[in-house]
Amino acid sequence: MAIQLLKKQQPQKSVFACGRLFSTTTLRSQQESHNDFKPKSKLTDAEIIEKKIEEYQTEIDKEVKENSIFLYMKGNPQAPQCGFSRAVATVLAQYNYEYGSDDMNANVLKKEALKKYSDWPTIPQLFVKGELVGGCDIVVGLHRDGELEQILKDSGAQKKQ
Secondary structure, eight states, X not given: OXXXXXXXXXXXXXEXXXXXEEEHHHHHHHHTSOGGGSOXXXXXXXXHHHHHXXXXXXXXXXXXXXXXXXXXXXXXXTEESSHHHHHHXXXXXXXXXXXXXXXXXXOHHHHHHHHHHHTOOSSOEEEETTEEEESHHHHHHHHHTTOHHHHHHHTTOOBOO
């Protein structure tokens, strides 16, 4: 009986979640519910993030295979948000080919997925015919050496009208 009195004297804490106010006794009783009503599996935050990165890698794979030329950059070709992305976008503009692009600043998890997908640590990344050509230094170097024009021509991409 003394134990019951002690339990009654302890202040109840309340938790606000999902638009409802729960007392700790309500939460405790839900934890002790029947196995049929308990979640079957709970993923950790790391597992959820890894699963999302895998989904983004699938999306990236689709993008680079469906577009003859695809540039992952910071910003977009009309408004690059870093000097390296600006340099690659400027080089590509000189050849006047249509290409797809994606802003990696818009999604941190997709940026991490891209780095894993390509095994390349920096942005921008230029893909031609589903293969990584490289980042800024490589693309600018290929342009300077006159090799980028042939790579883009062989991609099958359409020239802009």
